[in-house]
Amino acid sequence: MTADAPQRVLSAPTLEGAYRVLLGFPAIGPFLAYQFVIDLNYAAEMPFSEMDFVVPGPGARDGIRKCFGSAADGIEAEVIRYMADTQDEHFARLGLSFAGLRGRPLQLIDCQNLFCEVDKYARVAHPDIAGISGRSRIKQTYRQQADAMPAWFPPKWQLNGPPGH
Template sequence: MVTVLQERSVAGVLDRPSVGEISVAGRVLSPTPVFDTYWRFAAARQKVYEARLDGGAGPFTDDPILQKYRFTNCYRAADRVSQELIGEVIYRGDQDWGEVFFRTLLFKIFNKTSTWRLLQDALGEVRWDGYDYRAYDRVLSRAFSAGQRLYSAAYIVPPPHLGEQRKHQNHLRLLEMMMRQGAPRRVLSAATLQGAYQVLLSFPAIGPFLAYQFVIDLNYAAEMPFSEMDFVVPGPGARDGIRKCFGPRADGIEAEVVRYMADTQDEHFARLGLTFSGLRGRRLQLIDCQNLFCEVDKYARVAHPQIAGISGRSRIKQSYRRQAGPVPAWFPPKWKINTP
């Protein structure tokens, strides 16, 4: 049983954070109570993940908010969809970079395991060198007409306008465009993670948030050489969480705020007396700190309802439902954190 926010009440955590003003990108920021909640939430959510890995019936926390609502893991790569992508898509099958790129982007456009398996079951091995638009469209259109949901609700993937009627058809055309215009080679030859991101950003309907998410996914592959500490693009949810932690003074410097959190994590866990050993010793990376801002934004809707973000959302939509089966935990081998 994990006791999380010892000083928390549903009405809010503390009257003030236990840290004074901080300087980020030349600005002086005054943390709100949500700032300390960020660290307490991270420690608590990671302990829940670790307890689930160890097995047992649960509940794994006595925090009523964590018990009631669904929150993603602290580490993006530990979530189930990322685990499916890493273990069953990127590292299973032909390791030719073009094929890895094609599989990764095809999976992530839909971001739904059932859609990936639908294509596999109908078409066999998913490969660019055997790709046929008509075959892929036939499978997806049949499922769509039967009422099957093709896309995850995790985030919106807007369709490009490439001459087709249905969303999935235009996304197939987009992926064809990327492959034929040399996106795999251009991404891999980029000098930096940001450079690879810019390649993806140049294609229709791929905005900053999606381009960043996709480049992080591609960077799980063995061929991609970049560190997750190289570059970050805070999404809308993260900006909401940053606003709740620091107020409007942080507007416009969100990427620098995320880096501050990653750089000072050990200091703040220690300051609050929290145990956080990371992901088998791996510290929170920029992508993880970005995601934690999204999650603390949701958590604060209940724990700190008086502290406003940007969106004005006041409820957490997804309730916690324990998933059956073991918790997968296999990560890119280049991280060197997989257990024997």
């Protein structure tokens, strides 16, 4: 199973197909396989769009539950897709100016991560609102480092260089 895995990942016809190769490894569950395939997809050899499909992680599922209640249980991937597909409409409706990341709109993985961040924020700000997992603590507290790191993006995004290039 593992000997030809790199070739099977690279020859997969879709991002989901590459994900399924990784999911076949022992001890790699759905969320970890998705995170790995997204990371691998940053390479030029992986020609897929981050808008191809999404696997909601436990934090995203909790964040979605906190935003939409139990009505969203079981349709978290569809909620994430809806938010990514209609982001411009919601930014306009809310009077928010969001030009994306140097013009790149939010992708499915970004929206998945945003719902995870909603969950973490809500655990502190609204501890009475339960998610699916029952988690109530934050594992780490953000600590700003002394020196800012320069931004670097996967080359296939074509965003490296000064802003507005």
